[in-house]
Every structure is written in C-alpha cells, then in structure tokens.
Amino acid sequence: MNTNTELTYIFGFNNEHQTEALAGALPIGQFSPQRCPYELYAEQFSTTAFTRPRHDNRRTWTYRIRPSIAMGDFSKIDKGAVRSGPITEVDCPPNVMRWDALPIPEAPTDFIDGLTTMAANGDVRGQSGIGIHVYSANQGMGDRSFYSADGELLFIPQLGEFIAITEMGKLAIKPGEILVIPRGIKFKIEPNQGPIRGYVCENYGSPMELAERGPAGANGFANQRDFQYPTAYFEETEGEHVVIAKFCGEFYQAKQNHSPFDVVAWVGNSAPYKYDLSRFNVLNTVSFDHPDPSIFTVLTSPSSETGVANVDFVIFPPRWMVAENTFRPPWYHRNFMSEFMGLIEGTYDAKEKGFEPGGMSLHNCMTPHGPEADVFDKASQAELVPQRYENTMAFMLESRYIIAPTKFALNTPLRQNNYLACWGDLKKHFNGQP
Numbered sequence: 001m002n003t004n005t006e007l008t009y010i011f012g013f014n015n016e017h018q019t020e021a022l023a024g025a026l027p028i029g030q031f032s033p034q035r036c037p038y039e040l041y042a043e044q045f046s047t048t049a050f051t052r053p054r055h056d057n058r059r060t061w062t063y064r065i066r067p068s069i070a071m072g073d074f075s076k077i078d079k080g081a082v083r084s085g086p087i088t089e090v091d092c093p094p095n096v097m098r099w100d101a102l103p104i105p106e107a108p109t110d111f112i113d114g115l116t117t118m119a120a121n122g123d124v125r126g127q128s129g130i131g132i133h134v135y136s137a138n139q140g141m142g143d144r145s146f147y148s149a150d151g152e153l154l155f156i157p158q159l160g161e162f163i164a165i166t167e168m169g170k171l172a173i174k175p176g177e178i179l180v181i182p183r184g185i186k187f188k189i190e191p192n193q194g195p196i197r198g199y200v201c202e203n204y205g206s207p208m209e210l211a212e213r214g215p216a217g218a219n220g221f222a223n224q225r226d227f228q229y230p231t232a233y234f235e236e237t238e239g240e241h242v243v244i245a246k247f248c249g250e251f252y253q254a255k256q257n258h259s260p261f262d263v264v265a266w267v268g269n270s271a272p273y274k275y276d277l278s279r280f281n282v283l284n285t286v287s288f289d290h291p292d293p294s295i296f297t298v299l300t301s302p303s304s305e306t307g308v309a310n311v312d313f314v315i316f317p318p319r320w321m322v323a324e325n326t327f328r329p330p331w332y333h334r335n336f337m338s339e340f341m342g343l344i345e346g347t348y349d350a351k352e353k354g355f356e357p358g359g360m361s362l363h364n365c366m367t368p369h370g371p372e373a374d375v376f377d378k379a380s381q382a383e384l385v386p387q388r389y390e391n392t393m394a395f396m397l398e399s400r401y402i403i404a405p406t407k408f409a410l411n412t413p414l415r416q417n418n419y420l421a422c423w424g425d426l427k428k429h430f431n432g433q434p
C-alpha cells in the first residue's frame with residue numbers, strides 16, 4: 001500500500017489503473033451498503049463523452065473527502081498573457097518566425113503568473129486546435145490550484161525540476177521528461193530548486209494517444225509500459241484555497257475552504273502521466289533518404305479526418321543518422337501541416353546557430369523552410385559514414401490548423417527579426433552540368 005508522502009508510480013499508457021492512499025478506500029463491487037469506505041464521496045471524472053467506444057473512453061472514479069462542487073462561485077480574473085484560439089487580436093502573417101527563450105523572472109512568479117501564450121489555432125469553444133504557451137517561474141503556487149476546461153496540458157520542461165501536485169497524486173518532472181494533465185484536472189506546480197522554464201501545449205481536441213506503429217510492427221517508438229501514472233495522494237487540510245479555471249479562453253477563480261487534493265483513492269484511465277523521452281525507440285532509415293518526421297511521433301491528438309492530426313507531438317532525439325548516399329538533414333519542404341518547434345537541449349540538426357534551448361520557431365502551412373545555408377553546405381560535402389547525432393532534444397507540435405502567433409509573439413523583442421538571414425547565403429550551384 002502506498003503512503004501519501006512518497007512519489008510512486010504505476011505504469012502503462014491508458015490502462016485502467018487503481019490506487020488507494022488508505023487501505024480499503026477503493027470500493028470493490030457494491031458499496032456497503034450505500035456509503036463508500038471511510039465515508040468518502042464517489043465522483044466520476046470523464047474526459048471523453050460517455051458514449052465513446054471502450055478503447056477511446058477515458059474516465060476515472062475518484063473517492064474523495066468532499067465532492068468538487070463544495071466550493072464558492074467563479075468570478076472572472078485577469079488572464080495575464082494567456083490567449084486562446086482563434087487568435088483575432090492580430091493578423092497571422094505567413095512569415096517564418098523564430099524567438100529567443102523567455103527570460104527567467106526576477107520578481108516572485110508562480111507557474112500561472114509566468115504563463116505566456118505564443119500561438120494558438122482552432123477554436124477553444126469548438127474543442128479543436130491547440131494553444132502553445134511558455135512558462136517561466138521561480139516559486140510555487142501556494143494555496144492556488146489551476147485547471148483548464150479548455151484543453152489537456154502537455155508540459156515540455158526545458159529548465160529546472162518541479163513537482164506537479166494533482167488530484168490523482170504527485171509527479172516529479174525534469175527536462176527530458178513530459179507531463180500530460182487531462183482537461184479539467186486541478187494541479188499546482190512546485191519548483192524543486194531554482195527557477196523553471198518550459199513549453200505547454202494546450203490540446204483543445206481529442207485526448208493525446210500513442211501514435212500507431214503501422215508497418216513497423218509491434219515494437220519501436222513509444223512503449224505503453226514507459227508511461228508513469230501517480231499513486232493516490234491526499235491532503236486533509238482546511239483553510240482558504242483558490243481554484244483558478246481556464247474556461248472559454250478566460251480565467252476565473254473560486255474560493256473554497258479546503259484543499260482540492262483530497263482524492264483518497266481512484267480507479268480509471270483518465271489521469272496525469274509522465275514519460276521520459278530518452279525511452280523513445282527511434283526507428284530511422286536503414287537504406288537511403290530522409291524519412292518524414294512522423295516517424296518521431298510520441299503522442300497524437302487525432303482530428304475527425306483519418307491520419308490528419310489536431311496535433312502531433314514529435315521529438316528529434318539523439319540518434320544514428322545512418323543512410324547511404326544521402327543528404328542527412330531534413331529536406332527543404334513546404335507542408336500541409338503547420339509546425340511549431342522548441343529545443344529542450346543541445347542543438348537541432350537543421351539549425352546550428354540561433355535556435356537555442358528554450359527558443360521557438362514557427363513554419364506555417366505552405367511556408368517554405370529547411371536547413372540553413374551553412375548546414376546545407378556542410379551536409380553536401382560530409383563524408384557519408386555512419387553518423388550519430390548527439391546532445392540534442394528538439395520537439396515539434398504539428399497541427400492541421402494554421403498556428404497563429406499572439407500579439408505578444410509578433411511584437412516581443414524576443415522575436416528574431418533576422419531569422420530569414422540564415423537562408424540568405426543559399427547560393428546558386430546550378431551550372432547546367434549533370
């Protein structure tokens with residue numbers, strides 16, 4: 001049995017997990033006779049429609065000290081730099097864009113205050129598309145908790161470790177790992193030591209699921225067993241607590257007289273989880289040419305059109321770039337899908353300068369892009385021997401919907417207005433000879 005102070009995990013993506021912080025708190029079969037063990041309240045938490053097919057259905061039964069509605073009324077508060085799709089405050093130009101990392105705040109700033117939206121798409125009210133935020137914080141959330149009714153939150157930390165205290169338990173998160181918090185789950189972020197910084201993809205659409213393997217077979221990419229879920233943890237604390245909700249793109253707060261982290265036991269498959277990106281089993285080319293980046297998809301939120309994602313979460317981890325007689329970096333391309341990238345550590349193989357850890361880039365639908373001029377020159381003359389690309393972890397959020405930058409993203413001094421210059425030295429090599 002788990003105590004309520006340890007960080008322990010249960011494994012397996014989207015399994016029906018069960019966990020109790022007190023022995024016997026989880027009812028089995030009929031409650032006896034009509035009350036839950038320990039006089040807890042039963043509350044169902046659903047992140048899909050009740051009627052989704054079994055394999056897509058996400059729901060968890062929580063057994064808690066008070067039901068969630070034991071709270072005050074919501075009132076609207078300032079949402080700071082947080083925005084939601086559709087972005088209408090500014091036009092969405094097709095330009096390639098790149099940004100430096102958000103600075104670490106000097107004044108005391110918690111996760112909510114340090115959350116800034118860079119871009120969004122789709123429609124938060126129609127439950128399609130994504131919001132792309134960055135966070136930069138240096139203190140915990142104290143007696144505040146947060147949830148987004150607008151979307152599932154995928155955290156991609158870049159700097160600093162933190163503990164995520166959630167209704168289903170606690171998770172310790174560090175750069176190189178990701179955290180997914182379902183739509184609606186209350187949580188607070190507590191930095192472990194020093195400041196934290198990273199990216200958050202707010203997925204308004206269908207919950208993230210593992211990418212299919214297709215002809216690759218039964219192995220490779222992300223494995224179910226490597227996804228870690230928290231064990232039940234509860235606080236029986238009284239005193240003022242503020243719940244902040246993101247709803248319809250706005251922030252609301254409600255007060256209550258106790259901690260919302262009062263779930264003593266739970267059973268189900270909708271719960272926060274984490275994943276260590278180093279466990280991703282990269283399958284790259286074994287003969288020639290550079291495969292499409294979809295081979296690096298960790299998680300996907302499908303849209304209603306088969307094979308066209310609301311959002312794909314794709315990583316570019318350390319890997320062998322083995323191929324014969326092949327230009328190794330990504331090809332120049334123009335895509336149907338829109339691409340927002342970030343860098344967790346090291347360098348990215350198509351951009352050796354200017355794309356720093358914590359930085360970001362945006363290449364929208366049909367906007368051309370590809371390796372910078374220096375990378376092209378180097379790769380065109382490189383000795384074609386087996387090559388391992390080390391010290392790197394980039395990621396991409398790829399979406400079927402145009403990714404519109406916010407007013408902040410367009411106007412911030414963090415934006416590199418000379419980004420296009422990295423392709424400025426692309427020379428004409430054509431001389432009419434084969």
Ligand SMILES: [Fe+2]
Pocket residue numbers: 333335339363369
């Ligand atoms: Fe691209």
